[in-house]
Amino acid sequence: MQQQFIPSLMGIEEEQSSDPPPSTLRVEEPPSAPVQEQVTKSKALLQWNDWRWQIRNRIRTLQDLSSYVPGLSNSENLHAVIAKYPMAITPYYASLIRRIDFSDPVFRMSVPNPQEMCDPPCLSEDPLEEHEDMPVPGLIHRYRDRALVIATTTCSMYCRHCTRKRIAGTRESSISPRRLAQVVEYLRATPEISDVIISGGDPLTMSDAMIESVLSAIRSVPSVQIIRIGTRVPVVLPMRITDELVQMLRKYHPLWINTHFNHPNELTPESAAACTKLADAGIPLGNQSVLLRGVNDQPQIIEQLCRGLVRIRVRPYYLYQCDLVRGVEHFRTSVRAGIEIMEYLRGRVSGLAIPTFVVDAPHGGGKIPVLPNYVVSMSPTHTVLRNYEGLLVNYPEPGVETAADEFTEQIGTPGVWELSSGRASVILPAKTQRGQRREKLRPKRNVGSTAFLFDA
Numbered sequence: 258m259q260q261q262f263i264p265s266l267m268g269i270e271e272e273q274s275s276d277p278p279p280s281t282l283r284v285e286e287p288p289s290a291p292v293q294e295q296v297t298k299s300k301a302l303l304q305w306n307d308w309r310w311q312i313r314n315r316i317r318t319l320q321d322l323s324s325y326v327p328g329l330s331n332s333e334n335l336h337a338v339i340a341k342y343p344m345a346i347t348p349y350y351a352s353l354i355r356r357i358d359f360s361d362p363v364f365r366m367s368v369p370n371p372q373e374m375c376d377p378p379c380l381s382e383d384p385l386e387e388h389e390d391m392p393v394p395g396l397i398h399r400y401r402d403r404a405l406v407i408a409t410t411t412c413s414m415y416c417r418h419c420t421r422k423r424i425a426g427t428r429e430s431s432i433s434p435r436r437l438a439q440v441v442e443y444l445r446a447t448p449e450i451s452d453v454i455i456s457g458g459d460p461l462t463m464s465d466a467m468i469e470s471v472l473s474a475i476r477s478v479p480s481v482q483i484i485r486i487g488t489r490v491p492v493v494l495p496m497r498i499t500d501e502l503v504q505m506l507r508k509y510h511p512l513w514i515n516t517h518f519n520h521p522n523e524l525t526p527e528s529a530a531a532c533t534k535l536a537d538a539g540i541p542l543g544n545q546s547v548l549l550r551g552v553n554d555q556p557q558i559i560e561q562l563c564r565g566l567v568r569i570r571v572r573p574y575y576l577y578q579c580d581l582v583r584g585v586e587h588f589r590t591s592v593r594a595g596i597e598i599m600e601y602l603r604g605r606v607s608g609l610a611i612p613t614f615v616v617d618a619p620h621g622g623g624k625i626p627v628l629p630n631y632v633v634s635m636s637p638t639h640t641v642l643r644n645y646e647g648l649l650v651n652y653p654e655p656g657v658e659t660a661a662d663e664f665t666e667q668i669g670t671p672g673v674w675e676l677s678s679g680r681a682s683v684i685l686p687a688k689t690q691r692g693q694r695r696e697k698l699r700p701k702r703n704v705g706s707t708a709f710l711f712d713a
């Protein structure tokens with residue numbers, strides 16, 4: 258089935274790389290250089306900001322890679338990995354590598370790892386069964402009102418953790434006019450679809466003209482209200498966000514963009530400038546991160562990332578549990594790790610900076626939000642909730658009078674049952690910062706007969 262699908266997407270071929278790869282990382286610039294070298298460098302810098310140069314000079318072979326990563330080139334294992342899952346790293350993204358090993362998050366997300374060949378039986382090519390929700394090739398219709406279009410199989414950088422490893426980079430091509438016409442025909446025949454996601458691959462690796470042909474085709478369908486683009490370009494190829502591109506995109510409002518930052522090291526002046534351009538064009542920006550072992554599976558890293566994102570006007574949208582995709586076992590974390598991160602963020606970080614943690618269900622079940630438990634207990638009259646501090650509070654249901662029943666008695670130390678039966682309204686943790694601030698504001702405040710302090 259996959260084999261049939263991939264060639265069937267084929268249409269326009271991307272140009273192939275011929276230029277030699279750059280030989281140095283930006284972080285390894287020599288401390289001083291003679292004038293001649295400076296000239297060469299500024300020329301190189303002009304090219305550096307040219308996205309087409311970046312695409313042409315992607316690191317694609319082990320030989321290219323060895324100029325960045327000495328010692329990795331002779332590994333037989335890596336030949337097999339690259340043959341199975343293609344490699345491409347933009348020089349820009351490679352320049353964000355700080356340590357030349359798998360403990361570096363950028364290195365880990367972009368450099369092939371022999372562990373990709375490890376295939377436990379619970380993993381598959383297409384765990385989300387996207388192929389089964391494809392009424393026409395290249396269009397995934399899972400939810401009633403939304404559809405996802407795979408507009409290209411090309412990305413500027415192939416993430417080692419990609420959930421569409423079966424598609425991305427296998428053969429670099431974009432949707433053909435014939436396929437696009439079929440997609441439009443399906444959208445016209447299915448007017449309940451009001452939200453179309455243009456994805457891939459990375460749609461912003463296509464030329465402006467090609468992107469515009471996809472956008473205008475989809476915009477021509479009257480029932481389509483919003484268009485979204487899913488792209489990692491602001492992270493791995495920020496110079497792609499040119500003024501011309503943005504001028505073109507703004508003709509297709511309401512247009513939303515979701516990008517894919519995973520680590521604070523990806524937040525650079527260049528990526529910030531790219532997001533600023535898009536936001537200034539009135540395009541609301543969201544971010545979809547994937548929780549990856551050894552990259553961002555610590556609460557403090559996600560906190561830094563999310564704080565950094567809202568500063569550049571990108572709203573954290575989803576934090577994904579890693580899908581059960583072949584070749585990503587070494588990136589998987591427990592669901593527990595995600596719950597722990599959500600527990601950490603709530604109460605500590607602006608709600609605007611908190612994504613929804615989701616498990617994209619195997620068998621095409623769609624995204625399932627997963628949260629720590631905040632509902633502690635329930636009775637017919639009250640719901641007992643906890644907050645991030647451990648405060649327990651009852652929320653009286655509407656229309657319920659809490660009548661003292663015949664069993665009312667003096668309460669000593671209340672428990673959850675006293676809250677759910679309405680005998681107490683709150684149990685406060687002792688000595689929180691918030692409590693201490695309140696004490697200062699209202700030194701004589703009476704806590705009230707239904708509130709109790711307990712020593713944690």
Ligand SMILES: *Cc1c(COP(=O)(O)O)cnc(C)c1O
Pocket residue numbers: 397398399400403404405454624
């Ligand atoms: C994620 C996804 C969507 C969009 O889901 P939202 O929750 O609306 O962001 C639509 N279709 C498919 C196939 C998806 O995987």
Ligand code: SF4
Pocket residue numbers: 411412414415416418419420421422425457458459488489
């Ligand atoms: S940019 Fe997206 S589609 Fe491309 S390799 Fe990365 S995760 Fe996969």
